[in-house]
Amino acid sequence: MPFGRCPEGEQADISLANTTIELIIGCMFSGKTTELIRRIEALAPSTGIATLKPAIDDRYSPTHIVTHNRQTAAAQTVQNARAILDLVGDAEVVAIDEIHFFDDAIVEVCQELAQRGMRVICTGLDLDMWGDVFPHVEKLRRIAETTVLTAECKACGRPANRTHRTVPLLDNNLVGGPEEFEPRCEQCFAPPAAPKPAGATGLAQPPD
Ligand SMILES: [Zn+2]
Secondary structure, eight states: OOSSSOOTTGGGGOOOTTOOEEEEEOSTTSSHHHHHHHHHHTSOTTOOEEEEEETTOOSSOSSEEEOTTOOEEEOEEESSTTHHHHHOTTOSEEEEOOGGGSOTTHHHHHHHHHHTTOEEEEEEOSBOTTSOBOHHHHHHHHHSEEEEOOEEOTTTOSEEOEEEEOSOOOSSOOOOOTTTEEEEOTTTOOOOSSOOOTTOSSSOOOOO
16 A cells, blocks of 8 residues: 555454553654653563664664663664564563664564554554554554553644644655654644655565
């Protein structure tokens, strides 16, 4: 399916049974990774935890998940969603940061982990910089216990749920930080003038 709004009726193939998936969503700078780290730190020290992030997200650290305020937790990078299944071992808790960067298989991967009895905690953007949903995040949202976070709109101060690009989009490197993006409310948000690159389903696609 091309990028864009997730059509209705796609949830038919998603099993609702045996899932213990927690999803933390919101725009950039809404504190998603901070909340993920908070949930990890609340676990008993003896808890087996696998913390994972997509290989494409190397903005700050290749071996840690890092919030924009530089909080960190050790993390393994993975090339694609299916690789997660080989890395988690017998972890009791699997924390996955930035799931919007993964491919569509992340939905089944999270379900399989939950069916193994693992507690799965994911973070991700729900909307890309064009204001379109990430289809796989939307699918996960339908089966997960979802927490929706907001930031403060940089333009007007109201609650923000959009990620607004502040500089022109000149190439296909869609990953960025505070130099390229800021939180905006729906009224102050505008998508980039440039069309979404062909094949992109969101901010970027990880290598498969
Ligand atoms: Zn605003």
